[in-house]
Amino acid sequence: MMEARTVERFKKRTILFHWIHTAAFLLLLITGAILFFPGLGSAAAGGATRIIHHIASVVFIGGAILYIPLNPKRALQFVKDTLKWGKDDIDWLKAAPDYYFGGPEGKMPPQGHINTGQKMWQAVILGTGVVFLVTGAIMWFARGSVSAGVFQWCMIIHGIAFIAALAMLFVHIYLGALHPRMSESFRSMLSGKISPTYAKHHYGKWYEEISETENK
């Protein structure tokens, strides 16, 4: 149940960006999977899915780059959040399995604006994003100029990144939208808002921070 008072978790433009990025990513994932899994390959006949892959990659990478000047503070926070790891993260990793298997709520260490699991997902997006970009650009624009061996291994590395991203995307969707614990997470990506109780329970440190600034 949603309480009357809400706290703002994401700005509208962040949400818009999230969904554009998601759409591009899903297109890349689907059109990539069509080339990758032999059982799906016949859908690539004619080449339309490849062109979609190429166009979506421009949105995927171009969108991320455009976001920096549009919302520099949030972009910087994203990178900071992703790269800064501390003791709380270790504690989270230790406590998480029991928690996500329905264990008691109180044992989780308080989290900042994003929790360690979300941090891991951001790291995967950032890390594989760079790998996708470099290997993808070589396969797209440098074929013929690079040796066959370079192309082949770019394809393999692109494929490994794909498997990592695919598996982590499932985890992201599952925890973000389906898991019984993360009840308000998905809604927050639509409205940008969550209830104070949910904020307290799931992002304790962050909730304290914003409560303090509000009271000042």
Add this chain to the structure above:
Amino acid sequence: MKLERRDFLKISAGATGLVLLHPSNLQRVGEDAETSADQSKLAMLVDVSKCVGCWWCYAACKQYNGLPQTITPDPEEPPELSPETWTTLFTTRKDDKWQFRKQACMHCTDAACVKVCPTGALSYNELGFVQYERNKCSGCGYCSEYCPFEVPQLQTNKISGDALMDKCTFCIDRVTNDQPTACAEACPTGAIKFGKRSELLEEANARVEELRKTNPDAYLYGANELGGLHVMYLLEESPEVQGLPNDPQLPPAATVHDVLQWVGVGAVGAVLAGFGLNYLVARARMVKEEKK
């Protein structure tokens, strides 16, 4: 723990998806290796010493396949294989004398191109050669990057990456109607022989033995390479002189890619199974907790 209808639907949808991803096509590769001695397989045998460089095979291929013609090529600058040139001559000069080798798809038994082609546009014909269905090509160009002989070539839009491959078809419409390939039929010197692979092999082996008496370098290229080629060459020198790799192999990346596809399926399976388990356990425990 009781399975609800909703949970059941979720789980069965996941399982169905997995079955669809299953790379069952992989089994096709290798199957043919065992039957390469099969009597029904067709092949061409190219006797390099008999080629006089008249370019008739080249012209016949263009003519029969409706590809744009050029004037008789210059051996100094022989045309390269391209989507519009499916057969050409590899030329070398030795002591002021030109040597020619007809060059086109080798129609491998263990073909790298078939292994990596995502759409099945490249596949094995039951008569042994590697058939190509143009309307299935996605233009990904993997075949071009994996073929040990650099045969498949693409016409590519450099910006969008849109592309189409084309290569020798082994004159599929002719050979399945008891006609020889166009190039073999055109060759005036008998340098290109067309027939049953087993018979050509026998003939070629006898010839090589004969040649070996005076020339230890004589070699039948394609008898065993890549599981046996369906275009074989009688060579009087080391393959490299004729622009052929000495010991052609499937690129290791092709095998790694196969393994990776299985890893992908496995990862998806493991993650989905994990979710199913997690969902049931977590909800059951949370419900119990609430009741307390």
